[in-house]
Amino acid sequence: MCRNPQYPWRRLLHHVEYCAMRGNWSLGWRVTVGLMIFQALTLLAVAWLGIALAFKATSGGVVVHPRLPVSIARSLVRDANGRIGLAPTSQLREFMSASPGLWIIARSPDGEELTYGPVPDVTSAVMALANDIRTIDIRATDRADYLTSRFDNLDTAVGRATIWTGGGGFLSDVDAVLRLGGIAVILPVLALIVLTVIGVPLVIHFSLRSVKQVASQIDQIDYEARGTQIEGGQLPREILPMVRGMNKALLRIDAGSELTERFFVNAAHELRTPIAILQVRLEVLDPGPETDKFKLIVRRLAVLVKQLLDIETFRQNPPERRLVDLGKIVAEAIADLAPYAVAEGYTISLDCPEDPVWVNGDAAALDRMFVNLIQNAVQHGGKKGSISVRVAESGVIEVEDQGPGIDHAKRDLIFEAFYRFTPHGSGAGLGLKMVRDIARAHGGEVVLEPETGVGSRFVVSLPVHNQHESGQQPSRSQAGRSP
Secondary structure (H helix, E strand, C coil), X not given: CCCCCCCHHHHHHHHHHHHHHHCCCCHHHHHHHHHHHHHHHHHHHHHHHHXXXXXXXXXXXXXXXXXXXXXXXXXXXECCCCCEEECCCHHHHHHHHHCCCCEEEEECCCCCEEEECCCCCCHHHHHCCXXXXXXXXXXXXXXXXXXXXXXXXXXXXXXXXXXXXXXXCEEEHHHHHHHHHHHHHHHHHHHHHHHHHHHHHHHHHHHCHHHHHHHHHHHCCCCCCCCCCCCCCCCCCCCHHHHHHHHHHHHHHHHHHHHHHHHHHXXXXXXXXXXXXXXXXXHCCCCCHHHHHHHHHHHHHHHHHHHHHHHHHHHHCCCCCEEXXXXXXXXXXXXXXXXXXXXXXCEEEEECXXXXXXXXXXXXXXXXXXXXXXXXXHHHCCCCCEEEEEECCCCEEEEECCCCCCCHHHCCCCCCCCCCCCCCCCCCCCHHHHHHHHHHHCCCEXXXXXXCCCCCEEEEECCECCHHHHCCCCCHHHHCCCC
């Protein structure tokens, strides 16, 4: 709302500002509208001042209407004998009927002269010099208004003619100032508005290219990419403080994340020894439901600690890339977990091509990824049915179970840290996060495919190594796990 309603232009500016903020206008349109309002107000003020000065300079009399000589020029014709004549247009007839004292002198290029009305005698001396005169504007007193006249040289149907008219078709000084002032204001305002609407958005679009580059940098900021800073580049000085503030905020976020992760890792290290002691003491207790319950709890703690340490180790140590065979790594992971899967009530199968599927990656990290995927299938497969693992030559690995599946609303959450399908399950909620981190670190991705009716199917896609392009011929024995 405007604080002072006495000034309507302030209300207009406040209204435009309110609409711009509420409507989320672009910077280009905000500047354009603001500039148009400023220009219009400035031109109106200048025009008002000019008109006021013009009013002050006027004598308060009358002048010949500027359209009268033009209407006379349009009415000049030649008759059948080739003589100059007057065929009044509708506009000239209006002037004639409204002004009985109107007089006209028209002279053709060849010197032929036409007169109309009570032409004053004094005009003969001036007409003798007509060839040397361009224009005359005579303003007489009220008692001799028949001498108020206008002298012009205009193009007509009979050629360039000299036209002198007066005694009528008058326009007051005030009307003349308002008409000319209106033209002087409206045309520049319209021209400036058109130029502003076209030019200002283009200039702002060109000037804000650096802002769009910064927006692209911000859009690519990822939680996993620590230490990311926004480059100011050629940003305007007015925007640089905002970029500096965002960079400081990113540093604070990185520091807070690092502190949080360090806390979890330190806690995991500190818990390893007590957990190991608990496991030893539980082994000597008498078998029973309570003992089995405590063993399950301690085993879950041990898995959580191990996964926390694995995630931090993987984050701090980039994968050691070498050519490895996906088929062999998956086969060894299944061999290790097969007894566990069978004991939980599953059958487990592997479909793998005979030829090696070479990828450039870290064997230990890939092994950890497949172990986590298979363990996830064992834990959430409903303790029945089969677990199928398929390896394709294209580097796609599928792990499918026949369990209850995953609710559609939770499909985007399963790869988040500490998220568990069932709050009271045995998992720690870190296995699938590690799967995604390892897959992305190798240039791949892991997804949970849409529901197939029964169970869940996780698909890992990894870029395979093209032997024909590199010329390398790795041996099968090269693909074992790293020590």
